[in-house]
Amino acid sequence: MHVRDLAGEAVAGLLARPVRTALTTLGTVLGITTLVVTLGVAATAGNQIVGRFDELAATAVTVEVPESTTGAPVVTWDAVERLTRLRGVESAAAVADAVEGANVSVRSNALVDPARVTTHALTVLAATTGLPGAARGRMTLGRFYDEGHVRRGDRVAVIGEEAARMLGITRLDRAPAIFVGGHAYTVLGVLGDLRRERNLSAAVILPPTAGRRFGLREVTRVLVNTSLGATDLIARQAPAALSPGAGDLLQVIAPPSPARARDAARDDADALFLILGLVSLVVGALGIANVTLVTVMERVQEIGLRRALGAARRHVAAQFLLESTLIGLAGGVIGASLGVVAIVAVSAVQQWTPLLDVRLAIAAPLAGALVGLLAGLHPAWRAARMEPVDALR
Structure with a gap:
């Protein structure tokens, strides 16, 4: 099966059921959006917290006598x-x-x-x-x-x-x-x-x-x-x-170095929001896996027909893996775009200076594609194991 034909079949499978594909993509959209928003807001809010910390907490010294x-x-x-x-x-x-x-x-x-x-x-x-x-x-x-x-x-x-x-x-x-x-x-x-x-x-x-x-x-x-x-x-x-x-x-009690305390506070905030974003991303992955598995069960006859016409197990598995990967990629692109818009909107309302990491916006679609690929492993394996006679019966 040629790569071009494989890609055409995967795209056709997505377009054949546009509503289901849109609902499946929504899971990745929500996950990537949450990830980008939480990381971006954490960086922006962390910058504000750092400024307040430097102004208040890092200027007090106590001398014990x-x-x-x-x-x-x-x-x-x-x-x-x-x-x-x-x-x-x-x-x-x-x-x-x-x-x-x-x-x-x-x-x-x-x-x-x-x-x-x-x-x-x-x-x-x-x-x-x-x-x-x-x-x-x-x-x-x-x-x-x-x-x-x-x-x-x-x-x-x-x-x-x-x-x-x-x-x-x-x-x-x-x-x-x-x-x-x-x-x-x-x-x-x-x-x-x-x-x-x-x-x-x-x-x-x-x-x-x-x-x-x-x-x-x-x-x-x-x-x-x-x-x-x-x-x-x-x-x-x-x-x-x-x-x-x-x-x-005399014993002098001074706050820690502002640079060290600032970096520690920023790292803590980033770690917290990263965990929240990853949890949301896992939810999106589970949604893709569930819907892809249902799609496999509904397309049993199609899978059996392809196997009867000469498609190998790897061809069937690759088709469903590519479909789930494309769903994740689409969700990643849309989610990254919505996340950037949300960061700018929150910063404008709070009168903050938005901090946008270009690497995150580029990596978000790739992360969505990876999530879709991983979520489609089990459904693709189920589809590849079907025997043509059992699928057509």
């Missing part, structure tokens, strides 16, 4: 000023927390109301004036205390959003006071919208001079926000700036 063993503090409160002079540091704040400051009794007034809970166990900590910027938050009410409050030792406080809700403080125009461990402090502001150090939402923040009453004398950690790309440099320079004589005692 150990407890002093000599009586002199390892890091002084004014050391943050030296740190902010470094090029690349956008904001920084020194924080002191201690066991004495955990679960401190805090009340919003001195009255005892048996009908409701008026006393709450909150965390009390001390911090320098740059804490809102270092914690990536903002003052939702009032303002943060300033250097004047710190120098004078004023008994003022700033509370987090959750602490304000628990204490029932919703306005500051009358200078409300809270009682921390039995001592009154004027509330200057409410700190909220925290994107870092979210535990501050349920805390009471005092100036360093006022925090000594609760054992908050020494700096325990320093929060630093850097410019994009300056994380590694600041992580190396921060210990020397904060404690020139004992920098080796």
Whole structure:
């Protein structure tokens, strides 16, 4: 059987039942479309995620300060000023927390109301004036205390959003006071919208001079926000700036390299969507196999007639394999085209920059043809095993 005749018979077999061929092709269309869309959207969305990760997560540095063993503090409160002079540091704040400051009794007034809970166990900590910027938050009410409050030792406080809700403080125009461990402090502001150090939402923040009453004398950690790309440099320079004589005692916690974290996040997203696309492709392959098998069973007499006229087993098998391969190829071409259109449409709606891999668009039809070929192996084998006498009976 000549190759040209074989191709003609395969095409004629497809065109003889156009509706069934179209329905069979639809399985591959859906599979290839899903594969192209998922991979393309993964690459496009991954690019957006990378940009957000670089802007937010890769610029935070934390310096852990150990407890002093000599009586002199390892890091002084004014050391943050030296740190902010470094090029690349956008904001920084020194924080002191201690066991004495955990679960401190805090009340919003001195009255005892048996009908409701008026006393709450909150965390009390001390911090320098740059804490809102270092914690990536903002003052939702009032303002943060300033250097004047710190120098004078004023008994003022700033509370987090959750602490304000628990204490029932919703306005500051009358200078409300809270009682921390039995001592009154004027509330200057409410700190909220925290994107870092979210535990501050349920805390009471005092100036360093006022925090000594609760054992908050020494700096325990320093929060630093850097410019994009300056994380590694600041992580190396921060210990020397904060404690020139004992920098080796400080532990710097910096995010991983942005390039490594970016590549890992992108690989994870690509792997996830690749698996989803392959599952859809398997569904399309099963559809081709099922319909091709039904086609073989319905064309038993045709197969028997061809065998009786001299067609060998390999000719019958090749015919059905070619038919299923052509179905997969057609589905791959249509699916790749629809996938590219879908990627551009999603990117336009989301105002993203579409990332299209030309190699994927070229390989998609070949993948569809391969799926069709593999899906037609069993039906072609069934057709080739038929005996002419049994098929014509």
